[in-house]
Amino acid sequence: MSKELIERVSNYLNNNVQIELISQGAEAVVFITHSHPYLPNASDDKEQYIIKYRPAKKYRHPAIDKALTKHRTLSESRILAKLSQIDGINVPKLIACDVYNGCIWLEFLGVDLPNQCGFSNLKNFLWMSVADPYSQLVEDVLIKVGRQIGLLQWNDYCHGDLTTSNIVLVPENGTWSAFLIDFGLGSSSNLVEDKAVDLYVLERAIISTHSSFADKYNQWIMQGFSQIYELHGKSGLKKLKEITRRFEDVRLRGRKRSMIG
Amino acid sequence: MTETMIPQFPDYSIYAGLYVEVANSKELHSVVSNLPFAFIEADTICSREQLFSAVYKALIESSFNKQRTKTLNSECILSLSPTSNIGEAFKRFGISEKTSRIVVLSIVAKTEKAILEAKELIHGVGVDLTDEALESGYDLGLIKKVCSRCTQLFERLKKANLLLTTSRYIELQI
Ligand SMILES: Nc1ncnc2c1ncn2[C@@H]1O[C@H](COP(=O)(O)O)[C@@H](O)[C@H]1O
Structure with a gap:
């Protein structure tokens, strides 16, 4: 990360908030901190929080940049706040938000996997499980992932960037719960197309990183996804059919494109 | 009253306290606008998180956008409210004659000198401002009333340990 950017973030957050960079994307930089943004006595070494910061882009006109930053920060925060209110959907809790500076604070989720397998996102978890790729545990986790996506879409939200790194597993009662993170490209949408594309993006992610087991894995995800729609009787089944049909179309389009490209 | 601060805003000291069995709220109510305090109806506050997220929001607004009330103290009361109507915020979250x-x-x-004599002003019993103390005293019916936009959501939010203020803040900006 550039020195100038580090300086800007430290200036904004102040030296009382010690931060550690964990990810730098095109849109945002993500840090871990032990400081709670405002709760007295909540800051200690055991607690961690995520700070997601959207730095100003020099190549944009300042006024446009400001408006865009505000819009995107607000949009992500709003989706997180709305999703947190829906029973059963697992997303990080939004702790604080400063739309003027493009900064949000989130609950930190996940753990380090055993044996240096890395952070507990779905990608690393599947890598870790490669010795026993079709275990009951893997099946359970993927069904749960599918249910999260089902809940999201049943409530007419789309993630926009469903990769295996944006699904985080959190230990709970001896097993794992699936959480969805990074709603930077999320939207409220009831379009079948958006939903099908979400599913397709995840399917491609599974195929590209875990190709030998991808068929079964994607099947488990869709099993969990369908379970949510099946809870809603006839109208649920109708919507499920629309989405899975479109999903096939999107897949076909993707295949054609890759044949040409 | 205990002193704390918001890590991002080290230039400000924040004093916070909880008083129960207050006997002179009628008198306090009549002078509150001239005092360097926010007097908040404790029945509307269910957690420290709710309270301090409003402080954070007030500091963010006054530092990076614009302060909409006369003082940072009153800005906190506005920050607690689900509407941007200042009078309504005071009516809902400020103290009444019966508090x-x-x-x-x-x-x-x-840079200012803190003149903090709330103890002498308030005829009541000072207790620690803990989550337990707030939790045991708040009035769910009242919170539902003052946060009308969040009514159905309140219990779920509370259960999920979610931030009322932050969620409202975002709703307001839509
Ligand atoms: N709430 C969170 N808990 C733990 N890690 C996170 C969280 N949010 C983001 N991250 C990490 O930061 C990376 C980039 O975040 P994002 O820009 O939101 O995709 C993610 O891939 C995660 O590794």
């Missing part, structure tokens, strides 16, 4: 439990808040720039 018996008061959350006292004071944000003081480090």
Whole structure:
């Protein structure tokens, strides 16, 4: 990360908030901190929080940049706040938000996997499980992932960037719960197309990183996804059919494109 | 009253306290606008998170956008409210003549001298401002009334340990 950017973030957050960079994307930089943004006595070494910061882009006109930053920060925060209110959907809790500076604070989720397998996102978890790729545990986790996506879409939200790194597993009662993170490209949408594309993006992610087991894995995800729609009787089944049909179309389009490209 | 600060805003000291069995709220109510405090109806506050996220929001607004009330203390009361109507915020979250439990808040720039004599002003019993104390005293019916936009959501939010203020803040900006 550039020195100038580090300086800007430290200036904004102040030296009382010690931060550690964990990810730098095109849109945002993500840090871990032990400081709670405002709760007295909540800051200690055991607690961690995520700070997601959207730095100003020099190549944009300042006024446009400001408006865009505000819009995107607000949009992500709003989706997180709305999703947190829906029973059963697992997303990080939004702790604080400063739309003027493009900064949000989130609950930190996940753990380090055993044996240096890395952070507990779905990608690393599947890598870790490669010795026993079709275990009951893997099946359970993927069904749960599918249910999260089902809940999201049943409530007419789309993630926009469903990769295996944006699904985080959190230990709970001896097993794992699936959480969805990074709603930077999320939207409220009831379009079948958006939903099908979400599913397709995840399917491609599974195929590209875990190709030998991808068929079964994607099947488990869709099993969990369908379970949510099946809870809603006839109208649920109708919507499920629309989405899975479109999903096939999107897949076909993707295949054609890759044949040409 | 205990002193704390918001890590991002070290130039301000934040004093906060909880008083119960307050006997002179009628008198306090009549002078509150001239005092360097926010006197908040404690029945509307269910957690420290709710309270301090409003402080954070007030500091963000006054530092990076614009302060909409006369002082940072009153800005905190506005920040607690689901509407941007200042009078309504005071009516809902400020104290009334009948208030018996008061959350006292004071944000003081480090360059100013803190004159903090809430103890002498309030005829009541000072207790620690803990989540337990707030939890045991708040009035769910009242919160539902003052946060009308969040009514159905309140219990779920509370259960999920979610931030009322932050969620409202975002709703307001839509
Ligand atoms: N709430 C969170 N808990 C733990 N890690 C996170 C969280 N949010 C983001 N991250 C990490 O930061 C990376 C980039 O975040 P994002 O820009 O939101 O995709 C993610 O891939 C995660 O590794």
